[in-house]
Amino acid sequence: MAKALRVFAWVMGLACTPIGPFHVVGGNAAIPGKADACPTPDSLGRIFDAIFAGYGPAWLWAVRQDPVPAKAGAPAARPSLPDPA
DSSP: OHHHHHHHHHHHHHHHHHHHHHHHHHGGGGSTTOTTOOHHHHHHHHHHHHHHHHHHHHHHHHHHSSSOOOOTTOOOOOOOOOOOO
């Protein structure tokens, strides 16, 4: 299972890495049907594309770590409340 997850992470990283910059450079023209969008969807798309451009290298970084940094079943962070006095 660990080998399969490692392969999956490599595939995700290799797929995401070129897609993000392609969309950042291409803007709305890279998205079918959105070539003539107004400024709000354009800037929203560019923000998401920049995030996506970092997402691919993050996958590649994670898969190269030994062991892969993942904590399954970690408890949710609970805020500490003041003690009622």
